[in-house]
Amino acid sequence: NAGVTQTPKFRILKIGQSMTLQCTQDMNHNYMYWYRQDPGMGLKLIYYSVGAGITDKGEVPNGYNVSRSTTEDFPLRLELAAPSQTSVYFCASSPTVNYGYTFGSGTRLTVV
């Protein structure tokens, strides 16, 4: 049982480049989330999904896009990367809304 798997673990992007952060879970969880964590700070919600085909914005969605075509996968797309997007990105899932999250190990992204 792998839980929540994120790839890649590390990435350096140049300003203006695009990339997709992958997240997949094998627990059949309906709810999936993307958070970003800046150094020494808390986690900010970027986007979330309550099921396949359904996504919604969180606190800081600008500069990002998501899709949820299957229950397992919830990729996060960065278009036109900016230095302000340098952060650690965590994907999480839960079976229902009132249940603890399972987090992936994170993607450390640097935009230069």
Added chain:
Amino acid sequence: GQQVMQIPQYQHVQEGEDFTTYCNSSTTLSNIQWYKQRPGGHPVFLIQLVKSGEVKKQKRLTFQFGEAKKNSSLHITATQTTDVGTYFCVTTSGTYKYIFGTGTRLKVLA
């Protein structure tokens, strides 16, 4: 939107001392969760509190939910070096979204 404030931001304790972090909200919370994040790691779910005045224990950790459901605390008895990390309280905002508190960073000096 919903916000939770955690105090203190940082705490350094000598190994064996107790530690408490507090989570406060200006509005009534439907529930509260606690997570631990080790340095360089990802958050790990510890517990969820739902009922007014609820107290739950996990070994040396004691979690409380206030009677008015506006505050919560996490108390660690006799800290160990393995307790090092950042402790976050988390609450719901709207129906589906969880909002993280600012976190308390704990350092344990051996």
